[in-house]
Amino acid sequence: MLNNLQHQKIVIAGGSSGIGLATAKLLLAQNASITITGRDQSKLEKVKNEFPTLKAVHLDSSNTQSLQKFFSENGTFQHLVIAVSGAKGGGPFSTLSLADLREGFEAKFWAQLQTIQAALPYLQKDGSITTVTATSSSARLPGTSGLAAINGSLEIMVPILAKELQPLRINAVSPGVIDTDWWNFLNEQDKKATFEQFSKQVCVGRIGKPEEVANAIFSLISNTYINGTILSCDGGLK
Numbered sequence: 001m002l003n004n005l006q007h008q009k010i011v012i013a014g015g016s017s018g019i020g021l022a023t024a025k026l027l028l029a030q031n032a033s034i035t036i037t038g039r040d041q042s043k044l045e046k047v048k049n050e051f052p053t054l055k056a057v058h059l060d061s062s063n064t065q066s067l068q069k070f071f072s073e074n075g076t077f078q079h080l081v082i083a084v085s086g087a088k089g090g091g092p093f094s095t096l097s098l099a100d101l102r103e104g105f106e107a108k109f110w111a112q113l114q115t116i117q118a119a120l121p122y123l124q125k126d127g128s129i130t131t132v133t134a135t136s137s138s139a140r141l142p143g144t145s146g147l148a149a150i151n152g153s154l155e156i157m158v159p160i161l162a163k164e165l166q167p168l169r170i171n172a173v174s175p176g177v178i179d180t181d182w183w184n185f186l187n188e189q190d191k192k193a194t195f196e197q198f199s200k201q202v203c204v205g206r207i208g209k210p211e212e213v214a215n216a217i218f219s220l221i222s223n224t225y226i227n228g229t230i231l232s233c234d235g236g237l238k
């Protein structure tokens with residue numbers, strides 16, 4: 001059965017840019033009731049100005065108390081999408097800063113788990129959770145062992161949570177290299193070179209767009225028979 005998302009309440013944690021924002025736009029077009037969260041107030045205000053029907057809330061997913069307060073005030077809702085992360089934890093293992101990797105875990109693994117736990121009491125049982133992981137979990141690319149650990153840890157929990165939380169559904173979308181602000185730790189020249197390099201490793205010959213990942217997220221939310229699944233959206237990255 002396909003879920004009609006019209007008027008359904010959907011929270012997108014990390015919805016002020018990139019994949020989360022593309023998902024918000026797609027779901028707004030379905031007349032869903034969207035709340036996005038993020039930490040940078042100016043990004044939230046920009047989105048709110050462009051899409052006045054959406055709610056934009058300042059919320060740090062690494063702060064448990066703020067999460068609990070937000071979800072108790074938000075009340076019952078149907079779907080949670082989680083697109084939060086930092087960008088630390090990448091690089092060759094021999095020189096990888098373990099302090100950076102810890103930060104990477106804090107910003108993505110722990111922030112995502114905290115968000116799910118805080119949301120659970122308010123999620124309707126016929127609803128869903130969709131978390132955004134990364135194809136680094138399985139692509140076996142040199143320089144991504146730390147990112148693989150963060151994202152693999154999340155992905156390995158998904159099928160187990162599907163059993164524990166049933167009938168509430170939980171899935172993950174695992175993107176490849178996508179052109180978003182996530183890459184802004186690189187200067188323009190390095191970003192261009194990195195994207196060109198990855199394009200050669202992707203079967204479709206290019207990096208991805210946030211709208212393509214948003215479409216994958218939409219499939220998982222709307223198809224009520226998909227559960228406990230990790231859906232790759234990486235153009236065939238090898």
Ligand SMILES: NC(=O)c1ccc[n+]([C@@H]2O[C@H](COP(=O)([O-])OP(=O)(O)OC[C@H]3O[C@@H](n4cnc5c(N)ncnc54)[C@H](OP(=O)(O)O)[C@@H]3O)[C@@H](O)[C@H]2O)c1
Nearest residue numbers: 014016017018019038039040060061085134177178180182
């Ligand atoms: N882009 C890629 O190539 C790629 C590949 C694989 C996986 N992913 C994953 O895709 C997800 C979305 O990333 P993206 O590429 O769309 O990057 P992005 O444009 O940087 O989006 C990240 C979003 O999360 C928010 N955010 C980050 N930390 C947060 C926190 N602690 N609390 C609340 N909001 C937070 C950001 O807003 P603020 O900065 O205002 O907080 C922003 O709205 C991430 O989990 C990332 O790891 C991305």
